[in-house]
Structure formats: C-alpha cells, structure tokens
Amino acid sequence: MQIELLLLVGAAILLSLLQLCNSSGTCSENFKCGDDAYSYPFWGNNRPSYCGISGFELNCRDSQTQIEIRNSNGFGQTYIVRNIDEANQIMTIVRSDVWNLGTECPSAFLNDTAVGDYSPFEYVSGTLNHTLFYGCPFNASYNSGWYYCNDAKNISNLYITADSVGSNKNTSECQGSILIPVRPSSVREWGSSFDIISNGFDVKYVGSYHSDCVNCTNFGGGCGNDIYNDYSNDYSFDDFYCYPAEKTRNLRRIIALVIGPISGFILVIILACVCWRRKYSSVNSIVFWKKSKNYEKVEEFLRNNGSMAPKRYTYSDITRMTDSFKDKLGQGGFGGVFKGKLLDGRLVAVKVMRESKGDGADFMNEVASISRTSHVNVVSLLGFCFDRSKRALIYEFMSNGSLEKFIYKDKPLETSSSLPWEKLYEIVVGVSRGLEYLHRGCNTRIVHFDIKPHNILLNENFCPKISDFGLAKLCSTQDSYVSMLDARGTAGYIAPEVFSRNIGVVSHKSDVYSFGMMVLEIVGGRKNINGLADRTSEIFFPHWIHTRIELKEDLGLHGITSETDAEITKKMILVGLWCIQINPFDRPSMSKVVDMLEGSLESLQIPPKAILSSSLGSQHDSSSM
Known part of the structure; x- marks a missing residue:
C-alpha cells in the first residue's frame, strides 16, 4: 500500500509539473490566421486541442480561416469562416464549394453539414435558403442572375434565383438544384445572387461556459478544458477549465530549467518501485487507475454479472448519443434526463447523475438492481456510463413520460x-x-x-x-x-x-x-x-x-x-x-x-x-x- 501511494504521489507531481510547464499561458493565446484571432471554444494551429472543444477546430489555409463540420455519418464539409462574434456566440460561414461561384464553378456540390446530428451549431433565427439550379440546357448573362461555366469538366449553366425565375426559362429542364443558407440582411443589401451566397450565413453555438470564460479572461487567464478530467479528447462545455495566466518569463525559465532534473528523479523513483514490486510481489504489473475504488466496484460488478451486465459507455458516447444534451426530458434531485439515440436508431432516455466524488455505491446499486430484472412492467436498462466522476444510465425511451x-x-x-x-x-x-x-x-x-x-x-x-x-x-x-x-x-x-x-x-x-x-x-x-x-x-x-x-x-x-x-x-x-x-x-x-x-x-x-x-x-x- 505504501509503494502504491508513493507511485501515485510521484505520478501526480510529475503530471502537475508537466501541466504547469506546458500549459501555463498557452490557452491565453488566440487562434490566429491572417487578421483573424479567435479564442475558446475554438482551437487549432498554435492553440492546443485542450484549449477548445471537439468540433470547434479551426484551420488556416492561404491566410483564410476554415472549419470542418461533420455529421452523424462522419462526413465532413469545409466552410470558410467570414467572422466569429464571440460575445453573441455567432459564427458566419460560407460553403467552400460555392465560395468562388462568381469566378469558377465546382466540380460537384457537397452535402451541407453545418447543422444536424452531432453538429454543435444551429441556424440563427430567420436564416433563408437560396436555390441554385445547375446543368441547365440554356445560357444567360451574369447580370440577369445567371452564370455560365464553359469548362466541360465543371457543372455548367448555373442559375441562382433572385426574386423570381424568368418566365422564359424552364428550370425543370435543369439537372438539379441545391439549397444554400444565406443571411436575411444579405438579401436586402446585395443585388447579385453570387454576392448574397459568398456573404455566408450565421450559425449559433450555445454553451454554459460563456460567463465563466469571460470571468477567466478578465483575470488574465486562458479558457480551455481540464485535460485530466476525461479519458478521451472529446471535451465538452462541462469540462471548462480556467488556466492561470503566465506570471513572468522568469518563472517559465525557472520551470524549464528544473523540470528536466525533477522529472528524471521522479521517473527513477517510479522505475525503482516498479522493479522492487516485480521482484517481491506476485503481482506482475502495476496499473495506477485500477487501484481506485470506483474502478474496482465497476469491474467487480461486471465480473459478477458476466453477459447479464448492461453495456458500458464512455462519457464521450453519452455526449454523442444525446447530441450534446440537446433535448432535456426532465430534472430531478439526482440530475437531468435527456433524450438520446443509439447507433441502431433506438430512442433512449439518458439519466445523467450530478457529479459526485463518492465511491459510486448508490449508483452501482441501481445498475446492479435493475440488471437483475426482466419484466414487462419494469423499465429496461440498456447501458450505463461510469467514467470517473461522470455517471449516467441509459434506459429504454418511454414516449408518454411519467x-x-x-x-x-x-x-x-x-x-x-x-x-x-x-x-x-x-x-x-x-x-x-x-x-x-x-x-x-x-x-x-x-x-x-x-x-x-x-x-x-x-x-x-x-x-x-x-x-x-x-x-x-x-x-x-x-x-x-x-x-x-x-x-x-x-x-x-x-x-x-x-x-x-x-x-x-x-x-x-x-x-x-x-x-x-x-x-x-x-x-x-x-x-x-x-x-x-x-x-x-x-x-x-x-x-x-x-x-x-x-x-x-x-x-x-x-x-x-x-x-x-x-x-x-x-x-x-x-x-x-x-x-x-x-x-x-x-x-x-x-x-x-x-x-x-x-x-x-x-x-x-x-x-x-x-x-x-x-x-x-x-x-x-x-x-x-
């Protein structure tokens, strides 16, 4: 027990020093691309992933800020970022396939993924749709709202509706059409349909972190996520962490000078303990996290129940399952209940427990109790999540509630x-x-x-x-x-x-x-x-x-x-x-x-x-x- 405690203390000191050295002040730096500079929840380039949230990664290409937004099938589309209003949490973006529509035609049109399953964004109220017809068997001038592509390799003969389709043009003869989101203000301000489209559309992202981040930056800190609070890199707004501001350059120099020797010393101690443990103990390996009471309780339950145990999910699975806790069904003293969907399409009710520092006895008691049941008048438990302090139960969905x-x-x-x-x-x-x-x-x-x-x-x-x-x-x-x-x-x-x-x-x-x-x-x-x-x-x-x-x-x-x-x-x-x-x-x-x-x-x-x-x-x- 003393050896295990020494190992845990040594590992904790090492992790703390590494975090202090590597992350102090890092999240205070914004993502930069040309004249653009954006902070939490966005990340990318010089801004590490733990300084933002999954789904908010920005890229800088040719001094142009871009973001890839994926749907539930893993398909992603790249969008040009025109602007991000961090105060109102609104991002203005343009589809990359129609970005330069006034000068060139795309070889194919992509499916829009800005809003939908697993997307962290939603359309701003009032967003309009502009219709783009392509593959039309007739020509027209740019001034009339048409644009003609003479390159046979691309989609030719484009037409974008402005106020109405000309009476002498039959769009049913075109190969097809797509809808492109646009801003209402662009329709009022711009006459050209190409200008309306290239001006982009607005999406909103919502998170409870906002006020916390404002308070953090007011005190010189950097907004990010707690990299030691989750097993995965799929961070959420719930993992918000305020990294303290960089004190002085001298402090970082001192840390840089001492971190190497201290880390080496700690590693020597840990390796010596491991060798001693292997020599004098029947246990051939040491895994730190297996010594936690929570982990042992879960593993004991899974061993005792075998194939009868419900499926275990990670907290990242729960986040994706509930579309980032979008649809709340109810609230109780234990926490909230959210509507979710499994990969096979089944609807579920996800009971997310309030964060607890206990050993999880009550939680596992509920899992163990209901896992023993199978009756038409007892709700079915389909799975559970026991991910450190994150705990949730996945039940069959009951459409009529309580x-x-x-x-x-x-x-x-x-x-x-x-x-x-x-x-x-x-x-x-x-x-x-x-x-x-x-x-x-x-x-x-x-x-x-x-x-x-x-x-x-x-x-x-x-x-x-x-x-x-x-x-x-x-x-x-x-x-x-x-x-x-x-x-x-x-x-x-x-x-x-x-x-x-x-x-x-x-x-x-x-x-x-x-x-x-x-x-x-x-x-x-x-x-x-x-x-x-x-x-x-x-x-x-x-x-x-x-x-x-x-x-x-x-x-x-x-x-x-x-x-x-x-x-x-x-x-x-x-x-x-x-x-x-x-x-x-x-x-x-x-x-x-x-x-x-x-x-x-x-x-x-x-x-x-x-x-x-x-x-x-x-x-x-x-x-x-």
Whole structure:
C-alpha cells in the first residue's frame, strides 16, 4: 500500500509539473490566421486541442480561416469562416464549394453539414435558403442572375434565383438544384445572387461556459478544458477549465530549467518501485487507475454479472448519443434526463447523475438492481456510463413520460387527464404486477423504496414500467425484513416503519404502503394531502374516502360514466386502503394485491381506518429523504 501511494504521489507531481510547464499561458493565446484571432471554444494551429472543444477546430489555409463540420455519418464539409462574434456566440460561414461561384464553378456540390446530428451549431433565427439550379440546357448573362461555366469538366449553366425565375426559362429542364443558407440582411443589401451566397450565413453555438470564460479572461487567464478530467479528447462545455495566466518569463525559465532534473528523479523513483514490486510481489504489473475504488466496484460488478451486465459507455458516447444534451426530458434531485439515440436508431432516455466524488455505491446499486430484472412492467436498462466522476444510465425511451402528469389537477376530485378510468385501472394492475415480480419473481428480492407516480413511466401504449432504482435494496427472498441504517424514500409515500421502527420491521411491505398511497392519489386525482381544502375532513384524502365508503355515500369522483367505472374505482380504493395499513403485517403482499385487483369487488372487505396516516401524511414535501 505504501509503494502504491508513493507511485501515485510521484505520478501526480510529475503530471502537475508537466501541466504547469506546458500549459501555463498557452490557452491565453488566440487562434490566429491572417487578421483573424479567435479564442475558446475554438482551437487549432498554435492553440492546443485542450484549449477548445471537439468540433470547434479551426484551420488556416492561404491566410483564410476554415472549419470542418461533420455529421452523424462522419462526413465532413469545409466552410470558410467570414467572422466569429464571440460575445453573441455567432459564427458566419460560407460553403467552400460555392465560395468562388462568381469566378469558377465546382466540380460537384457537397452535402451541407453545418447543422444536424452531432453538429454543435444551429441556424440563427430567420436564416433563408437560396436555390441554385445547375446543368441547365440554356445560357444567360451574369447580370440577369445567371452564370455560365464553359469548362466541360465543371457543372455548367448555373442559375441562382433572385426574386423570381424568368418566365422564359424552364428550370425543370435543369439537372438539379441545391439549397444554400444565406443571411436575411444579405438579401436586402446585395443585388447579385453570387454576392448574397459568398456573404455566408450565421450559425449559433450555445454553451454554459460563456460567463465563466469571460470571468477567466478578465483575470488574465486562458479558457480551455481540464485535460485530466476525461479519458478521451472529446471535451465538452462541462469540462471548462480556467488556466492561470503566465506570471513572468522568469518563472517559465525557472520551470524549464528544473523540470528536466525533477522529472528524471521522479521517473527513477517510479522505475525503482516498479522493479522492487516485480521482484517481491506476485503481482506482475502495476496499473495506477485500477487501484481506485470506483474502478474496482465497476469491474467487480461486471465480473459478477458476466453477459447479464448492461453495456458500458464512455462519457464521450453519452455526449454523442444525446447530441450534446440537446433535448432535456426532465430534472430531478439526482440530475437531468435527456433524450438520446443509439447507433441502431433506438430512442433512449439518458439519466445523467450530478457529479459526485463518492465511491459510486448508490449508483452501482441501481445498475446492479435493475440488471437483475426482466419484466414487462419494469423499465429496461440498456447501458450505463461510469467514467470517473461522470455517471449516467441509459434506459429504454418511454414516449408518454411519467404517470404524475396524467393524474394531478387543480380542482379537488376532478381528474384532468385524458385517461379513462379503465386505462388508469390497467396502469394500477400493471404496476402491481411489476412490484410482485420485484418481490417474488427475481432470484434476489428487490425492495424499491421509492414507488410514486413520478417513478412510473408510460410507453406509447400507456403500459406502465417501474423506474428509478437508486434507493432499492437487495435481499434474499427468504428474508422477512430489510436491514437499514437510514430512512429512504419520498415524503408522503414512506411507510411508517421506515422512519419509526417501533411500528414494525422494514420489509417488502414498505413498498406495499407506497403503492397504496399512489393508488389513492390516482383515484383522487390529487396529492393525498390537500392543505387548501375547505373542510378539515377533506385534508387527508385516504381518511375522507374511507369515511365515504363506510357510510356508502357517493364518492364524488369525476368521469364515472358506467357501472364498470364505478366498480373498478371502488376496487382501487379498497385495495389502496388495505395497502396503507399502519401495521405492516396487516397489509397484503403484492401477490395478494394482484389477486384483489383482478378478483371480484364483492370479495373485498372494507379495511380498518389507518389512524396514524393522517399525522404521517403531513409530510407532503415531494423531495426525497
């Protein structure tokens, strides 16, 4: 252990010295080409790659700034950079194949890649398209908006629309046409179509780094990316790093003089340690990063699960998969969820965790838990990313989102969702089957501990799937209780025994309680706690609806149009009330819940009123504990 620590310290010192020597002040230098000078996120020539972002590399050819923009298929096109407005993050570019259209014709036209999949740019609002016809069987003069190429090797007889196509010209006889983006201001200012095209068009790039970069440069620093924060060179805006300004020339001279001897000394120590380790240890090789706890946990998980383990992705894969996190689906305490696409075309939901410095136990717990499942009512985990501090989960995409947006509304006892009662009943039955599977269908029992509408996802057919296993616990199917050191779950759905062990032991029955609270919220179309209710008896919905059931009063639920609706709503109410019994032993198992939901209404008895629920229900904060 001491040898490993010495090696790590030596490597860290060496890397720090190299970084100090090589990068201090480097990112303060702009990319230069002729009269052009551009900074972060652009890089190229004298500006190293870690001073910018992948996709923003500039080149200087014949004193002309150029950029190559690639699409999802890896095909790239070169663009001439007319100007970059760094303050507004707008770049004016021209397609290289039409750059000199007024003096020469291209041998072929290229596909436009400025905006599209994996491109970091988007058109500025108001961008127009100019149409270019080519291969036309007639001649015209330049002044009329035409240009004729006499070189048979090139595309001849070009025509670019200005205000309209001449009535004496039939463009349908031309070989084809292409659309070229142009600036609206160019159309207003220039009469010649060639001038309009050569003036280029505007694209915008967006990044959260902007204010950080301004603050960095104000203090004399250089904007770049943390070259030690990622395994690859596919840097993103999230890796922004402010390199300190170059202090003095003398400092760099001193560093240059001492870095050689110090580096050599450190390398000698490292080599000596390696030789000693090889001689006296059965371990034949030393790999520094394999000693991290995070790495060991991932490798242990992959070994234990073998072919059953989901696919592992790098953070660069996640960035490309989500098109640089372009389409955000939702936000939670864990981080954000983004829409993505796999290489085979499948849509996915990518859950990106907040950056954490922990050992990743909770994260790998979720991966391990859901990897053991395969059920129509449990969301499928397709992959994960554990790239140092970068962590993400890749789930199957659920087009209808989460359940809560279909059940809550503003007015009490009136459902605002477009889902009929029969569909809501099917959703409840589906969730009960999913929970039954987690409790009994797996080789290892999984207790979810966070069943709530937000964690029930719906696919295109409104088939429910249980998601978010971050708080789940694994235990043997023979165990009657779960060992826990802390309370976990979301207030309003947590079973009483989870935070008060005097009530009973924590077990799979804790999920039954959360399920019951969720079912009653589906029926009531509201949170179980209503602090704005006019009457005290209506504050806690489970008590209010229990009283109505006992007195055989009208339930006052909106949208009940048939006997079937009335039967399934009453069945869901009775099952929900049984599930929220205070004593865990009084609650049915999920297998029994499924039987109760699919059985006859006449076989269900009215359960005792859950006395403590009213006081426990006052915890209606939706945040997780």
